[in-house]
Amino acid sequence: MSAPFGTVLETLTRQRGVRASLIVSESDGLVVDSNLRFGQDGARVAALAASMYRKARLSAGAAHLGAVAFLQLDAERGRICAVGGRSDLVIVVVSDASANVGLIRVELLKALESLA
Numbered sequence: 380m381s382a383p384f385g386t387v388l389e390t391l392t393r394q395r396g397v398r399a400s401l402i403v404s405e406s407d408g409l410v411v412d413s414n415l416r417f418g419q420d421g422a423r424v425a426a427l428a429a430s431m432y433r434k435a436r437l438s439a440g441a442a443h444l445g446a447v448a449f450l451q452l453d454a455e456r457g458r459i460c461a462v463g464g465r466s467d468l469v470i471v472v473v474s475d476a477s478a479n480v481g482l483i484r485v486e487l488l489k490a491l492e493s494l495a
Contacts, residue, residue, distance in 0.1 A: 385491045387470070388414035388475070394486055396478025398457070400495075401471045402431050405436075405463060419473060428471040432461045449484055462487045464495055 384402050391400035392414045400418040402411040408429035413421045421466050436447045450461040457476055460483050463469040472483055 384412040384494075387493055388412060391470070391472055391483075391490060392416065394472075394474075394478070394483055396475040397472055397483065398475065399424060399471075399473040401425055401428070401473075402488055403469050403471055405429050405433050405467050405469045410466060424473055425473065428459055429462050429469055431459070432463055432469045436463065437439075449487070451480065451484075460484065460487060463490045464491050466494075468494065470494070 388402065388404060390401045391397060397414045398411065399421065400419060401424060403409065403425040410421050410425045423427050431452060432450055435450050436483050439445065440464055447463065452459040453466045458474045458478065459479065460475040460480065461469050461472065468485035471488055472487060
């Protein structure tokens with residue numbers, strides 16, 4: 380793990396139920412850095428999360444709702460949560476469906492502040 384993002388990703392991955400944490404480029408969906416567990420496919424998760432976040436940001440802008448603060452996708456076997464800021468970077472967490480999304484959200488927002 381690279382030094383600038385290693386601590387942030389480790390803190391996110393330590394949350395109960397978190398399978399992976401990644402920092403991805405919103406514009407091209409490439410992994411900038413990651414901390415993956417349990418055989419997660421970082422490249423696929425990064426591409427999916429970047430695309431979802433970019434579309435949510437553009438949609439919120441078109442609807443004059445302001446910036447996207449937090450994005451959450453709930454599925455049968457898990458959840459993807461993402462936050463982004465003014466830069467091209469998006470912080471992504473993949474978790475079990477039973478994970479506490481409130482704690483994950485708090486940690487993601489703290490991580491976003493630390494990267495700003």
